Amino acid sequence: MNDLNIGVIGAGGRGALAHNAHRPDEGVRLVAGADTRPAALSTFKEKFGPDVFVTDDYRKLLALDSIQAVFVTSPDFLHEEHAVAALEAGKHVYLEKPMAITIEGCDRILRVAYEKKAKLYLGHNMRHMSFVLKMKELIDRGAIGEVKAGWCRHFIGYGCDAYFKDWHAEREKSTGLLLQKGAHDIDVLHWLCGGYSERVTALGALSLYDQITDRRDPSKPADASWHDENWPPLSQKQLNPIIDVEDLSMMLMRLNNGVLASYQQCHYTPDSWRNYCIIGSEGRLENFGDVPGECSVKLWNHRESYNPEGHEAFAIPAEAGTHGGADPKIVAEFVRYVREGGSIKTSAVAARNSVAAGCMATQSLRNGGQPADCPPVPDELAAYFNADVN
Numbered sequence: 001m002n003d004l005n006i007g008v009i010g011a012g013g014r015g016a017l018a019h020n021a022h023r024p025d026e027g028v029r030l031v032a033g034a035d036t037r038p039a040a041l042s043t044f045k046e047k048f049g050p051d052v053f054v055t056d057d058y059r060k061l062l063a064l065d066s067i068q069a070v071f072v073t074s075p076d077f078l079h080e081e082h083a084v085a086a087l088e089a090g091k092h093v094y095l096e097k098p099m100a101i102t103i104e105g106c107d108r109i110l111r112v113a114y115e116k117k118a119k120l121y122l123g124h125n126m127r128h129m130s131f132v133l134k135m136k137e138l139i140d141r142g143a144i145g146e147v148k149a150g151w152c153r154h155f156i157g158y159g160c161d162a163y164f165k166d167w168h169a170e171r172e173k174s175t176g177l178l179l180q181k182g183a184h185d186i187d188v189l190h191w192l193c194g195g196y197s198e199r200v201t202a203l204g205a206l207s208l209y210d211q212i213t214d215r216r217d218p219s220k221p222a223d224a225s226w227h228d229e230n231w232p233p234l235s236q237k238q239l240n241p242i243i244d245v246e247d248l249s250m251m252l253m254r255l256n257n258g259v260l261a262s263y264q265q266c267h268y269t270p271d272s273w274r275n276y277c278i279i280g281s282e283g284r285l286e287n288f289g290d291v292p293g294e295c296s297v298k299l300w301n302h303r304e305s306y307n308p309e310g311h312e313a314f315a316i317p318a319e320a321g322t323h324g325g326a327d328p329k330i331v332a333e334f335v336r337y338v339r340e341g342g343s344i345k346t347s348a349v350a351a352r353n354s355v356a357a358g359c360m361a362t363q364s365l366r367n368g369g370q371p372a373d374c375p376p377v378p379d380e381l382a383a384y385f386n387a388d389v390n
């Protein structure tokens, strides 16, 4: 098998995900990092040795012929620019979610990857989370009959720390949190329910964090680290100078297979987890907790007024690695895909369609809840990218 040399654009922050790929004994190496923060580049060099190439200009990294693949883990508003440049430079690309902050941006990325025949892999790591995989397995084996509805409630206790102190809080840089954060859950709902949103509607508001007047000096770096003692939400300090995204939003989706779905997101709950409920013609499934080793999936498949235990319960065993063990698994799948090909769990078309639903729902909520239609992916692009998805 050929050796694989990898570069990382956005080496700090989420760039740490790429560290999972570095296995010199197996011929896979992180050899270059680009970041605009000098501290991120020094950390990268400390970790991977004095010979790695570091730069504050990602184009210099892409000019290296010795690199075959690139992780794009920069902020959302740079995904389109960075992914298109990497694909045009002939690199295979791992691109973090959301694919881009506009539908047009996603379609441009798809088009360039299609023309270059490059491998484009989207970082929807929830497709590698064991509780999601258990729900998918149960649905696929008919445990709840034909899927009719999918609901997701998303509690984000760390919402202010992570999303209201830096670029995430600005429409210009994220479009909105229904896209930025919801892209994961819209994708999971689409996957579990077997279709893509064709029509969406949403309501939402900036309902709390606009009341906080303590804002960061724009000339100072943002600190988006999480602290449980930042409570209650209105005691938060040093918020982003601009906040024009919603902190509470609820969207409804009609999928192209007739399934109806909903997604609710709140950024000031005391707890942090996702709760999915999938209802079929012969039962329903729900997860309780989302941390492997602590969570379970329950199945109800006959009539009874109330049974908190479920008719069958599936404990989800503990896993090593960040994001419930999903990060090492998704990186291993990307590396295998680039080196050997084969089928993959994440999907560029699905990632684009989660952006489409998130963007159109954001438009709807800023437009008084008016329903909005999601444009489909052009047929030739869908056929090309779907061929690799299992």
Ligand SMILES: NC(=O)c1ccc[n+]([C@@H]2O[C@H](COP(=O)([O-])OP(=O)(O)OC[C@H]3O[C@@H](n4cnc5c(N)ncnc54)[C@H](O)[C@@H]3O)[C@@H](O)[C@H]2O)c1
Pocket (backbone or CB within 6 Å): 009, 010, 011, 012, 013, 014, 015, 034, 035, 036, 037, 040, 056, 058, 073, 074, 075, 076, 078, 096, 097, 098, 123, 124, 125, 180, 323
């Ligand atoms: N899949 C997941 O579970 C998951 C988790 C966290 C973040 N993410 C995604 O990862 C991405 C990065 O998120 P983050 O929180 O690490 O953001 P961040 O703001 O910390 O940025 C990541 C890195 O990119 C660098 N950067 C900024 N501008 C750059 C430029 N022009 N060139 C090169 N590097 C640049 C930053 O300095 C930083 O080190 C986002 O798209 C986010 O949605 C995904």
